[in-house]
Amino acid sequence: MKLLYFAWLQSRVGLTGEEVSPPASVATVGDLLDWLKTRSDRHAAAFADADRLRAAVNQEFAGLDHPLRADDEVAFFPPVTGG
């Protein structure tokens, strides 16, 4: 599973993205977010406040209950501020 991080999430995690293989129990975006917190202290801090984050699955916005597949591209980021 390909993960991408944007804006302040990049510097908090210390990565712009990563390739991960979560366990089968990770079935949704919310599951993935909880599992990511266990990967390192930086992950734990970066993903602590899920309310401040948004997600996209395969380049479409997705909620916490969105189902995941092993080959999905999943992005996490703060609310957008373009325009």
Next chain:
Amino acid sequence: MKLLYFAWLQSRVGLTGEEVSPPASVATVGDLLDWLKTRSDRHAAAFADADRLRAAVNQEFAGLDHPLRADDEVAFFPPVTGG
């Protein structure tokens, strides 16, 4: 008193404007309009339907009850259609 006509009022009256000296009884825009109808058959036809006309006194929109002075510039025209 200087009168100006615009749009279809010009061709109906047959004039783009005229210099007039209405009698003292002509005190308002409405009075002027009624008096103009007596000047010729073309005037009578052109000014017959006051609802379709608008007026300006000294280059500001004015209603039928707007008072008039001898040296005013008074314009009559249909509702505007610019832009």
Next chain:
Amino acid sequence: MAVRVQAEDFDPGRELALLAAADNGAGAVASFLGLVRGDDIQAMTLQHYPGMTERQLQAIEDQARSRWPLIDVIIIHRFGRLLPGETIVFVGVASRHRAAAFAACEFLMDWLKTRAPFWKLEETADGPHWVEAKGDDDDRAERWD
């Protein structure tokens, strides 16, 4: 003066560049360009009331500036005979934020449509005829009362 009434053509892109000038602190520029549609008319002649036109447009600009914090306003309206595709009117507004820029630009057009003394004579296959004012334009202008 930001209000111009002219027979000559103009370059809307140049006006947009003036509104977006780097040193004026604007974050938002909203603009409107009105053109002669060419599908059913051969030409359009715009008559206006010289003197009153400039006064009214300036009054409309003043009114917009009193309602929103505007950095710059440009209003250009042409008169005379125009062919399909030619520009009739340009209204552009620069402000710090987009809400004010959009609102002021739309307000300027709505008031201009109902308060600036211009009249359109369309030349069609059936001959020339004066355009009738639209009740819809009055309704739009009244939104700002």
Next chain:
Amino acid sequence: MAVRVQAEDFDPGRELALLAAADNGAGAVASFLGLVRGDDIQAMTLQHYPGMTERQLQAIEDQARSRWPLIDVIIIHRFGRLLPGETIVFVGVASRHRAAAFAACEFLMDWLKTRAPFWKLEETADGPHWVEAKGDDDDRAERWD
């Protein structure tokens, strides 16, 4: 394709001229230009999500076209490091009538502000910081639901 995501600068006047092209039957062109304000920041870096950005902007254009009869739409959004006064975004809409052009232009900006994956990093005297999303932008976007 009417959607462009690019680092390079562009000429908004040229885009306006494309929208006002004489042969497309448009009577109304509404446009918005967003700029880097220079009063309190030294530079602004726009990060985006390549791929998703283009998809979202195209989806926003499609949504606008399904709501209003639009002749042409141009959306340009820049990314990378931009200095005060530089253009960030251009949205322009051509339609037969002004009501549709104004509404669609404002709709496009409101949806772009809340749905296009861009993030602004401001460089100020205090150092760089990521701009926080504004609830006001959400409110404006929800007007169209």
